[in-house]
Amino acid sequence: MREMRTLRVLDRFAGLFERMGVNYTVMRRILQVKLTMDARRVPILSNRSKKNQKDTPDESNQFLRSLWLYVLFGGFSSTLLLAGDNYIFHTSLLFGIMMFMIMTSMISDFSTVLLDIRDRNILATKPVNRRTITMAKTMHIFIYLFFLTGAIAIIPLVVGLAKHGILFFLIFLLELLLMNLLIVVLTALLYLTVLRLFDGEKLKDIINYVQIGLTITITIGYQVLIRLFDITAMDVTFKPAWWQVLLPPIWTGSAFQVLLQPGTATNAFVLLAVLSVVVPLIAFLAYLRLMPALERNLQKLAEPGSHSGSKGGGVVRRMARLICSTPQERAFFRFAWTMLGTERDFKLKVYPTLGFSIIFPFIFLFSGNFELENLGSGGSRMYLLIYFSGMMLPTIIKMLGYSSQYKAAWIYHTAPLENMNPVYKGTLLACLIRLMLPLFILEAIVFTVLFGAGILPELIIVGVALQFYAIISFLIMGKALPFSAPFESMQQSASVRILGLLLLLGVLALLHLAALQIPYGGIIYGVLLIAATWVGWRKAFAVAN
Amino acid sequence: MTKLSGEPVIRLVDLQMSYGSKQVLNGVDLEVYPGQIIGYIGPNGAGKSTTVKIMLGLVEGYRGEVHVFGQDPKEGGVDYKKRIGYVPEIAEMYDTLTACEYLTFIGELYGLTADEAESKARRMLHVFGLEDVFHSRISTFSKGMRQKVLLTSSLLHNPDVLFLDEPLSGLDANSVMVVKEMLALLAEQGKAIFYSSHIMDVVEKISSRIVLLDGGRIMADGSFEELKERSQEGSLEQIFNQMTGFNDHEDIAARLVSIVQEV
Numbered sequence: 069m070r071e072m073r074t075l076r077v078l079d080r081f082a083g084l085f086e087r088m089g090v091n092y093t094v095m096r097r098i099l100q101v102k103l104t105m106d107a108r109r110v111p112i113l114s115n116r117s118k119k120n121q122k123d124t125p126d127e128s129n130q131f132l133r134s135l136w137l138y139v140l141f142g143g144f145s146s147t148l149l150l151a152g153d154n155y156i157f158h159t160s161l162l163f164g165i166m167m168f169m170i171m172t173s174m175i176s177d178f179s180t181v182l183l184d185i186r187d188r189n190i191l192a193t194k195p196v197n198r199r200t201i202t203m204a205k206t207m208h209i210f211i212y213l214f215f216l217t218g219a220i221a222i223i224p225l226v227v228g229l230a231k232h233g234i235l236f237f238l239i240f241l242l243e244l245l246l247m248n249l250l251i252v253v254l255t256a257l258l259y260l261t262v263l264r265l266f267d268g269e270k271l272k273d274i275i276n277y278v279q280i281g282l283t284i285t286i287t288i289g290y291q292v293l294i295r296l297f298d299i300t301a302m303d304v305t306f307k308p309a310w311w312q313v314l315l316p317p318i319w320t321g322s323a324f325q326v327l328l329q330p331g332t333a334t335n336a337f338v339l340l341a342v343l344s345v346v347v348p349l350i351a352f353l354a355y356l357r358l359m360p361a362l363e364r365n366l367q368k369l370a371e372p373g374s375h376s377g378s379k380g381g382g383v384v385r386r387m388a389r390l391i392c393s394t395p396q397e398r399a400f401f402r403f404a405w406t407m408l409g410t411e412r413d414f415k416l417k418v419y420p421t422l423g424f425s426i427i428f429p430f431i432f433l434f435s436g437n438f439e440l441e442n443l444g445s446g447g448s449r450m451y452l453l454i455y456f457s458g459m460m461l462p463t464i465i466k467m468l469g470y471s472s473q474y475k476a477a478w479i480y481h482t483a484p485l486e487n488m489n490p491v492y493k494g495t496l497l498a499c500l501i502r503l504m505l506p507l508f509i510l511e512a513i514v515f516t517v518l519f520g521a522g523i524l525p526e527l528i529i530v531g532v533a534l535q536f537y538a539i540i541s542f543l544i545m546g547k548a549l550p551f552s553a554p555f556e557s558m559q560q561s562a563s564v565r566i567l568g569l570l571l572l573l574g575v576l577a578l579l580h581l582a583a584l585q586i587p588y589g590g591i592i593y594g595v596l597l598i599a600a601t602w603v604g605w606r607k608a609f610a611v612a613n
Numbered sequence: 614m615t616k617l618s619g620e621p622v623i624r625l626v627d628l629q630m631s632y633g634s635k636q637v638l639n640g641v642d643l644e645v646y647p648g649q650i651i652g653y654i655g656p657n658g659a660g661k662s663t664t665v666k667i668m669l670g671l672v673e674g675y676r677g678e679v680h681v682f683g684q685d686p687k688e689g690g691v692d693y694k695k696r697i698g699y700v701p702e703i704a705e706m707y708d709t710l711t712a713c714e715y716l717t718f719i720g721e722l723y724g725l726t727a728d729e730a731e732s733k734a735r736r737m738l739h740v741f742g743l744e745d746v747f748h749s750r751i752s753t754f755s756k757g758m759r760q761k762v763l764l765t766s767s768l769l770h771n772p773d774v775l776f777l778d779e780p781l782s783g784l785d786a787n788s789v790m791v792v793k794e795m796l797a798l799l800a801e802q803g804k805a806i807f808y809s810s811h812i813m814d815v816v817e818k819i820s821s822r823i824v825l826l827d828g829g830r831i832m833a834d835g836s837f838e839e840l841k842e843r844s845q846e847g848s849l850e851q852i853f854n855q856m857t858g859f860n861d862h863e864d865i866a867a868r869l870v871s872i873v874q875e876v
Contacts, residue, residue, distance in 0.1 A: 094722065101707060101718050108709040108750075186705045193669045193701075194722040195694035364673075 072103055074211055090203045094196055098204040102181075103211075138219040141169060146224040149231055155328055156337070160321030163247065166220055167317055168285075171251050173216055175258070176279035181208055182259060183271075185366050202359055213248055232328070239327055243320045246348040250316060253351040256362055263365040276412045283420035319344030391497060396485065400494030400550075404468075407551055408502050413472040417555065418464055418503070425460040425507055429453045429515075449584060451519045454527065455577040457511045458534045461504065462541040462569040468499055469548030470555045477552035488549065489609040495550040496542055500535065508534065526580075529594040532601055533576050539604040541569050621646050622774055622805050623668065626678035630663055630829075637663050639829035640677070647773070647803040650796060652820030654810065654849075656857050659826045661809050662702065665776050669699060681774070695723060698767035702778035702809075704759045708751035712738060712762050715751060716769065723770035730769055737765045741788075756783030764792065775799070775806045781815065793819055817849035827857045 075096055082092045148162045182205075191201050221244055229237040262271045322340035326333040384405050388398040408414065432453050471477075480491060512527045544565050583589035623645035630638040637660045645651060655661050666672040667679060670686035679685055684693040707715055713731060716738075720730025738747055741761045746754065751762060760783045767775060777796075781789050796819060800806055810816050816823065817837055825833040825840075833840055833856055837849060846852045854860060 097718065097721055101710065101714070104714070105707055105709045186707065188671060189701050189703075189705045190707065190719075191722070192671055193694065193697070193699045194719070195691045195724065196722055197691050198689070 072100065074103070075100060078207070085203065088203070089197070089199050091197065091200045095200050095204045095207070098191065098196075098201070099207060099211075102204070102208050135215060135219040138169065138173075138216060139222060142166070142220040143223040145220075146227040149224060149227045155324035156318070156321045158321075159324045160315075160317045162224060162317075163243070163320040164315075164317035166217075166224075166244075167247055167251065169220055170213070170216060170248065171255065172278055172282040172285070174213070174251055174255050175275060176282050179259075179275045181205070181212070182256065182362075183366060188363070188366070198360075209252060213252065217244055217248055236324070236328060239324055243323060243344060246345060247316065247320065249348040249352045253348070253355040256355055256358065260358060260362045260365060263362070272412060276415060279416050280419045280423075283416075284423040313340070313343070316344070316347070319347070387501070391501075392494060394490055396490035397494045397497075400491050401498045402494075404495040404498035404550060405502055407471070408498060411471060411473070411551075413555060414467065414470070414551075417470075418467050421460045421463055421467075422503060422507055425457050426511065428456045428459055429511060432456060448519070449581055451515050451523045451526065452530075452577050452581055454508075454511055454515055454530055455533070455573055455580070457508055458504075458537050458573055459570065461534070461538050462545050462566045464499065464503060465496070465538065465541045466545045466566075468495055468550045470553050470557075471551035472555060474552050474554045477549055480549050480552070487610075491549060492542070492609045493605070496538065500538055504534065504538070525594075526584075526590060529580065529590065529597065532594065532597045533580065536597055536601045536604060537569075537573060537576060539601065539608050540572065543608055544569060619647060620683075621680075622682055623807075624678070624680040625664070625668075628664070628667065628675060628677040628679060630660070630667065630672070630675040637829050638675070641826070641829070641831055643824065643831065643834075645774075645805050645807065647805050648800050648821075650800045650806045650808060650819055650821045652808050652810070652816035652823040653826065654813070654816055654823065654853060655826035655832075656859075660829045661826055662778065664826070665699075665778065665807065665809070669697065669776065670694070695770065696773040698770070698772035698775045700763050700767045700775075700777045700780050704756070704763055704783075706751055706759065706763065706766075708754075708759075711748050711750050712743065712754075713747050716762065716766055719766045720769040725770060733769055734765060737768070738762070741765070741791075757785055757788060760784055761788070773804055775804060776809075777806065778809045779811070780808070781810070781812070789815075813848070813850040813853055823849070825853065825856055832856050 078096070078099070082096075085092045085095065145162055145165050148158045151158055187201065187205070192198075221240075225237060225240055228240050259271060262274060319340045322337045323344045326337050326341040384402055388401045388405075392398040392401050408418075433450060480488070485491070508531060512531075515527065516524060580590075580593060583593035621644040623643065625641050625643040628638050628641040628643075629636070641660075641664060653661055653664075663672060667675050668681050668686065670691070673687065675687075679687070682693045682696055684690055686693075707718075710718070713734065716734035717727055717731045720734065721727055725733070735744070735747055738744060738761070743758060743761055746758065751759060754762065760780070764780060767777075775796075781792060784792065793815070796806055796808070800821070808816065808820060820837065822836055823833065823840055824831060833843070833852075835843075840849070840852050841847070844852045844855050846855055854862070
């Protein structure tokens with residue numbers, strides 16, 4: 069275990085902690101252990117690599133390495149500060165963005181810290197007083213929050229100092245601190261409420277969705293933020309309204325407005341500014357009281373979830389009977405269907421990818437200078453951009469081979485299966501219908517609205533083409549048994565295969581475009597594709613063995 | 614009952630506990646003396662682990678008196694925990710740490726110095742046959758290896774009372790013999806051992822006193838011989854079935870098999 073710089077900084081406050089009734093030596097030791105574990109959080113593969121694990125030299129924290137993303141995000145956001153001194157608008161917006169980022173990361177990355185139920189069995193049974201344990205937990209969160217906030221705020225702070233002066237800088241620092249307090253409290257309150265009303269499984273689901281949402285937001289957020297300049301150029305006049313009392317970022321904006329432009333300070337502004345100081349402090353006091361209640365409710369995380377119900381089981385069963393040819397295939401279709409919907413790690417890795425699939429066609433569509441009015445006027449073949457909704461298929465199909473419970477894959481080998489065809493086929497079908505189909509339908513509806521109902525036959529052909537593409541992708545990418553390898557063993561490098569498959573997708577779109585240039589070309593292309601897909605569904609899986 | 618020497622290390626008087634509307638403990642009275650190995654048995658949900666958790670200060674909101682080394686967990690003092698060793702049923706550990714790191718950490722929490730803790734942990738694991746993996750991460754360990762680490766972690770500070778919940782799970786037959794013998798030796802030196810398990814054969818053999826809990830009440834308390842006399846049954850398993858009012862195991866097994874044969 070290494071000596072951490074963070075802890076050495078903390079040592080200076082040892083006296084302070086001791087005065088609060090905390091055993092500093094023990095707290096420091098707990099923190100050291102916790103930080104060491106965080107550095108190793110990326111789980112270990114399997115027993116095979118046992119030798120490499122002895123005193124692994126690489127213990128730099130994954131989290132710290134990902135911070136540059138937040139720096140970048142803060143950098144984009146800081147352009148808001150350059151736009152002028154309409155504080156109530158610009159700083160509110162900036163704090164809104166930062167608070168959103170910090171809060172979502174807090175939920176997605178630190179839930180493991182807040183919700184570690186092992187602490188109860190391991191720490192609480194030892195002769196360590198409760199205040200020390202609570203403080204260790206609080207400091208653990210604080211350390212991460214410090215780095216996270218630092219990363220996202222560093223560029224806005226520098227920009228603010230240069231543009232608006234030292235007073236602005238100081239207010240910024242103070243408000244950051246207060247808002248962080250509020251965020252910690254809000255997160256804990258969220259957890260507590262969910263745990264009170266529902267069970268641990270529900271909470272894990274909610275955390276999972278926040279993680280997915282965060283991943284999508286970060287990626288799409290860049291697109292939006294770059295275009296923020298247009299908004300900032302607008303001159304927005306601020307009208308006080310009652311609902312602003314509910315928005316913490318506006319409290320912060322008001323604080324800047326009141327302190328930096330006292331001339332404009334109305335009663336409403338002063339009230340909001342006062343809220344920005346008072347509410348976080350009160351909330352933090354309440355938090356210290358609520359912490360034990362949260363700890364008690366955490367026990368629920370360890371308990372089995374209550375009846376998740378057999379919702380929709382009948383529908384899936386009927387669907388399976390409709391499209392699968394053998395009973396085994398049906399079984400694997402339903403199995404994969406459930407896995408796709410319930411395995412949180414899988415969802416976390418795949419659902420954001422689906423998000424990109426939805427927006428890619430539109431990014432391409434709008435990155436050229438298209439006038440919306442011209443789209444429906446016929447002649448335009450831009451709707452073929454819908455092919456790009458299949459861009460993520462190779463990645464998703466690759467992911468089908470991984471699971472956090474990969475060890476359970478022994479069932480494939482012990483079950484009396486003649487060959488693995490039904491396994492592959494059932495899984496691929498479930499993946500296409502559960503993940504790809506809703507996405508494609510959504511995309512098709514939007515495109516039909518944009519381009520007119522005339523493109524419907526072409527869209528159906530695209531649907532078949534994507535099926536064909538999925539089969540080819542499967543043949544090239546995924547010969548692994550579904551859900552049978554740990555996520556950590558996944559090769560990070562975007563392989564040449566994916567690149568080749570992307571080219572193939574482009575080729576399919578171009579073929580479609582070419583076919584449309586000749587009479588009946590679309591129909592011929594469609595028939596050929598249907599034939600190829602039909603053969604594919606029958607033969608491809610036997611080849612894979 | 615076996616010899617009672619000196620003051621009880623644990624004293625429970627009319628202990629009651631409920632989760633919401635569910636009454637888990639219905640007035641448990643118990644005194645534990647040094648040198649006793651208490652087989653603490655009962656069906657699932659009888660309240661065994663709740664009792665242990667209350668004594669460890671993990672569960673609050675109980676009624677009745679609890680004294681562990683004369684200290685009441687409710688009062689919030691933690692010194693009494695220095696004299697307790699605990700092996701929980703679920704082998705929860707910070708398993709991204711190496712065995713060395715984990716054990717040193719736990720030892721320090723109990724007030725040992727890092728050097729003392731490490732040296733003691735190293736020697737104990739050596740005797741347990743785990744010297745090769747002392748610096749490997751616990752997450753790579755087999756169930757039996759984890760259990761040995763857990764047992765070691767509960768003994769580093771030479772506690773006077775041991776709470777063991779299924780301490781033999783995952784151990785191979787040879788290790789089981791070692792641990793059973795070790796428990797007997799520890800009891801001889803005056804340690805009180807609180808042994809929860811579902812494996813009646815083992816409880817029957819190693820316990821000097823058996824406490825049977827059912828529905829939050831103590832249904833029987835005494836040595837195996839005393840229990841045998843009372844219930845006219847030959848083995849602890851049969852006594853257990855009789856006292857918990859369970860006698861339809863044959864019927865249930867037959868029903869299961871008939872379902873199996875349907876295919």
